[in-house]
Amino acid sequence: MIAVITRVKSASVTIGGETRAYIGRGFLVLLGVVPGDRESEAEYLAGKVTGLRVFEDEAGKMNLSLDDVKGAMIVVSNFTLAADCSHGRRPSFTGAAGPEVAEPLYEKFVELCRAGDREVQTGVFGADMAVSSINDGPVTIIMDTEKMMKRNR
Numbered sequence: 001m002i003a004v005i006t007r008v009k010s011a012s013v014t015i016g017g018e019t020r021a022y023i024g025r026g027f028l029v030l031l032g033v034v035p036g037d038r039e040s041e042a043e044y045l046a047g048k049v050t051g052l053r054v055f056e057d058e059a060g061k062m063n064l065s066l067d068d069v070k071g072a073m074i075v076v077s078n079f080t081l082a083a084d085c086s087h088g089r090r091p092s093f094t095g096a097a098g099p100e101v102a103e104p105l106y107e108k109f110v111e112l113c114r115a116g117d118r119e120v121q122t123g124v125f126g127a128d129m130a131v132s133s134i135n136d137g138p139v140t141i142i143m144d145t146e147k148m149m150k151r152n153r
Contacts, residue, residue, distance in 0.1 A: 001041045001105070002032040002081040007054050007139035011074050013123040014130040021121035026071030027052075028133045031109060032081030033102035034095055034146075041145040042105050046112035048148070049073075054139050062139070072119035076131055077106045099126060 011028040013021040029049060055064040055071070066073065082096035096102070103125045114120045123129045 001037050001045050001109070001143075001145045002034065003045055003049060003143045004030040004078075004081065005049055005052065005141045005143065006133060007136045009134040009136045011131070011133035013074060013076060013121075014132070015124055015127050020123060020129070021074045023072035023074050023119065023121060025069060025136070026119075027066060027073045028131070029073055029075045029113075030078040030081060030131075031075055031106055032078050033097040033105045034082050035097050035101070037097060037101070037105055037145070039105070039108055041149070042109040043112060044149055045143060045145055046109050046115075048143060050113055050116075050118065052141070054141070066118065067116065072121065073113055074121045074123070074131075075106075075110050075113065076123040076129065077102065077125045 006028045008026060008028050010022070010024050012019055027049065050067070051065055053065050054062045055069045057063040079093055079096035079102065083091035083093055084095050085091045106125055110120055110122055123131070
């Protein structure tokens with residue numbers, strides 16, 4: 001799994017002109033699922049994202065987690081995170097898992113992030129979405145379970 005986590009002052013997802021999700025302070029998480037991902041990757045990544053200490057404490061150091069600041073999350077499925085741009089100028093998306101694998105793992109990741117009564121909103125899997133955010137910092141972190149878990153896909 002690949003996740004791009006942005007610390008935001010606010011974020012929203014709009015589908016067909018209607019707001020599907022809106023949060024204030026928290027994380028906007030773009031999530032890509034790749035072949036070979038399993039529930040273990042979703043569990044590992046959800047724990048890392050929700051425990052990420054990138055909010056400032058009273059001393060101005062990034063030392064607080066999402067739970068510490070009572071922040072919220074929006075999770076958006078994004079198969080383009082698995083793009084291969086090594087040949088030519090048109091990306092290949094064959095490195096993304098198909099929807100039959102990706103959607104259940106996306107839903108599992110969301111379920112795990114909601115544990116502990118966290119506010120977690122979502123886009124709609126596979127939908128054409130307008131995603132807006134006001135970055136805070138900016139703080140943007142990329143997590144790739146293949147590298148982090150030291151496993152070969």
